[in-house]
Amino acid sequence: MVEPLDTRKNLAVELLRIFPPSIGVDALEDTVFRERYGLSLDATITFNGLDASIKRSALFPAIRALYANPQTSIPVKTVDGTSAKLSMELEKEPKLFLSLGEARHEIPSFWMLAENKDIRLSGFQVEVAERNLPTDTIESWRQKIEERPLSDEEMSDLKEDLALVPQEVAKAIRHEAMQNEGRVSVLVPRNARYYRGLIGDRGDAANVEKYAAGNAKAQVDRLLNWDFGRGLAQCLLFCANPRLSALIDISGKAPEEVKSFFRWLANEGDRFSQIAGVEVGIRAFSKYPQIEPYLVKIIEDVRDENPSDKDGRLALTAHLFVFADGELARTRCFADAPPYWRRLAATAQASILERAIVSLGGAGEDWSEWAHLRAQHFFMQTLADLREEPRWLPDLMTPAQLRLELLMRARIVSNEFQSDISDGPLRSLVLGKEPNQLETLTSVPTAAAPSPVEGGIAAPIEFPKDLQADLRAPQDGKVLEAKIFASVVNFSMTFHFDKEIAGLISNLLRSVKYRLAFEQDADITFTLLMGLASIAASARYPELADELRILTRVLGRRGDLKADAEAKMRIALVACASRKDKLEWCKTVGEWLLEIANGELERKEAARFRSHLRTLCHAVPELWQHTAKVDATLSALCD
Structure with missing residues (x-):
């Protein structure tokens, strides 16, 4: 038996009150959910x-009536009960006015409510041209309009x-940044359509x-064909790799226009866009030496910035990337x-945030609190990502490494x-x-x-043969000097x-029965294990990861x-990334983390571990069933 609509509506409303507001908002924004339960929103x-603010249920019918009879004026009430009037003037384009007392203000025309098809299509074309909407968005709305x-x-x-186009989001961010409390959902939108407009359509890449x-080329062309200055500024947002900036061709543009853009970039651009701009500029330098x-x-x-400066631009860039x-x-x-x-997407959004902060004069401040807000999600997600893309670690997002x-990048393109220079x-x-x-400044590993x-891209340079000698030398079961792995780490x-190099390391550890000798007072054990774990991951060699698990256990018991x-x-987590298959990865992670949880942990240490575990499972929900015992063990230690 189907419940009456009113009963289901009341039940849905009561149930929504039980859940957190964020869940209720998501549910109410779902058109199918509202139609199923007979609910409606009144924005x-x-x-x-x-x-002045007016309820949508009062405003839209009044506007429709004006389009039907523009010679009249329609009384409306604002949310606070103030009397107001709507009126319209029809010239080349309709203009809508809101009168409050003696003051008369022009407001958006809401052309999409007009009965006249030509008015609707004309208004839509203006929006398309101004906002450079993605093609799929244009087509999905044109037919309806x-x-x-x-x-x-x-x-x-x-x-x-x-509103979900980069230039409109940038305006919203600047407005939000001036408020006492900002909304994260404005600073980093969570709508996938927005990011298609920002960085393009991935396809199956x-x-x-x-x-x-x-x-990527279609995205670059769409932006540059729209408007040179604004389009190039948006292109640079997602050029986080030289292969992307290489798609930008500025030849044929007026020299003064190019010079003006690079002047803006040098003074007001974000760091990621600036270096992408350097790549574009050097490629076109023979045509535009004035830049x-x-x-x-x-x-x-x-070059001149001190990476340890907490208020510096490089620190700002790193913090905003972690936040986004x-x-x-x-x-x-x-x-x-x-x-x-x-x-x-995070690089592009962090760059938009940085531009907003620079424009508001906030670049010389400490923005580390923003990074702290989302640091755990960033860190655990990045460690989980190693299963798919094993070469980039969260530790690399630092001001020094960014510099x-x-x-x-500037050196390579030069x-x-x-x-041409x-x-x-x-x-x-x-x-x-x-x-x-540059050559001297970048001559470090x-x-x-x-x-x-x-x-997810393999390193282009093979490990040199001359550095492999120590790994290939027979050890005859003797205690191994840990420094033998220095060149590797x-x-x-x-x-x-x-896999050959990873196999050599694995065999070496096994042949000496995990007996490593460390220099006196040398606190390099963690660095050594992380380096070897990274090699196991990038080489996709699970056998080395298994040997490292044993080595970690042995070193822990010895106190090293x-x-x-x-x-x-x-x-x-780094070592387990040697297993690309998700199920294998989940099983191995669960087993290794349970071993750690069963060690000697302080209460606070267990609480931190459990918090990280839960964030990791948020990143990879399939991991829950393999870490239930870990969570239970840590829960008992925390109580």
């Missing part, structure tokens, strides 16, 4: 710059789509190289996409196009060999570490380690591993 329309005026709910859906070779001072300024600003990526992980907005795609990465300050800076020039979007983020449960969890 409040607030007009920017006016101290041609057929009839939009309903109240369709109107709200269209308004949401019009499994990594950033394939995206650059696939749909030289701006390219030099960008590179020198990055952590929030996207928390909302699971990209749960079904490869990790690089979420990080590409190296950005300078290295070497590639050095014949004429003698002058730029050539000296990017091709010189003095201590304050970590300069070749992957960027956030390159975790120091270059774990730089070189490509194949001075690491808490959190550090041991990190070693475990």
Whole structure:
């Protein structure tokens, strides 16, 4: 028997009151849910710059009546009960006015409510041109707008789509940043349609190289064909890899227009966009030599910054990336996409946030609290991501590593196009060999570490043969000096380690029965284990991961591993990434974490461990069934 609609409606309302507000909002925003239970929403329309708000149920019928008879005026009531009047003027385009007392204010025309099809299509075309809507959004709305005026709910859906474009979100962020309390949902939207407009359509690209070779060019062309300045500014937001910035062609643009853009970029751009802009600028330098001072300024600003400065721009960039990526992980907005795609979105959104902060004069402040808000989600999601993209660790998101990465990108593009760079300050800076020039500044192993979007791409340089000698030397069961692994660990983020090298390390550990000798007072055990775990992951060699689990256990019993449960969890998750299959990964993670939980843990340590575990299971829900015993063990320790 089907319950009467009123009964189901009342039941749904009461049940919604039980759940947290965020869940209730999500449910009410679902059109199918509302129709099933006979529920409706009555939004409040607030007009920017006016101290007036009107209920949608009162405003929209009045506007429809005006479109039918524009010669009249329609009385309406604001939310606080103030009397107001709506009126309309029909010229080339309809203009709508709200009168409050003696004051008369122009407000948006709400063209989508008009009966006249030409008015609707004309208004829609203006919005398309101004906002550069994605093609799929345009097509999904054009047919409806041609057929009839939009309903109240369709109107709200269209308004949401019009607001979910990068330039409108940037405006909302600047407004939100000036409030006493900001809403995270405004700073980092969780709507997948928004990110399609921001970074494009991934298609089936499994990594950033394939995206650059696939749909990325269509996104670049869509933006540059719309408006050079605004389009290029948006292109640079998602150029977190040189292959993406290489798709941008600015040839044929007026020199003064190009110069003006790079002036803006050097003074007001975010760090990620600035370096992508340097790549674009150096590729086009022979045609636009007048941009030289701006390219030099960008590179020198990055070079001269102290990475340890908590109020610096590099710290700001790192904090905002952690905040944006952590929030996207928390909302699971990209749960079904490869990790690089979420990080590409996080890079672009962090860059929008940085531009807003710079424009408001807040770049010289400490923004670490923003990172702390979502640090746990960022960290645990990134460790979980290693199963799919094993080369990028959360530890690499630091101001110092960012500085190296950005300078290295400038160096690489400069070497590639050095014949196009004429003698002058730029050539000296990017091709010189003095201590304050790029070659010297980036001649360290970590300069070749992957960027956030390159975790799924194999390192291009093989581990050198001459560094393999110690790994191949027979040990005859003797105690092994731990420093034998120094070259391996120091270059774990730089070189490509194949299964052969991982096998050599695994056999070496087994042959000496996990007996390693460490230098006196040397606290390198954790670094050594993390480096070897990274090699096991990138080489996809589970046997080395299994040997590391035994080694970790042995070192812990001997007292050589001075690491808490959190550090041991990190070693475990990095090593377990050697198993790409999700089920195998879940089983191995569950077993290793249970071993850690059954160790000697303090109450506070157990509580932190449990918190991390729950965040990890939020990132990978399939892990819950394999870590139930871990959670129960930690719960008992916390009580």
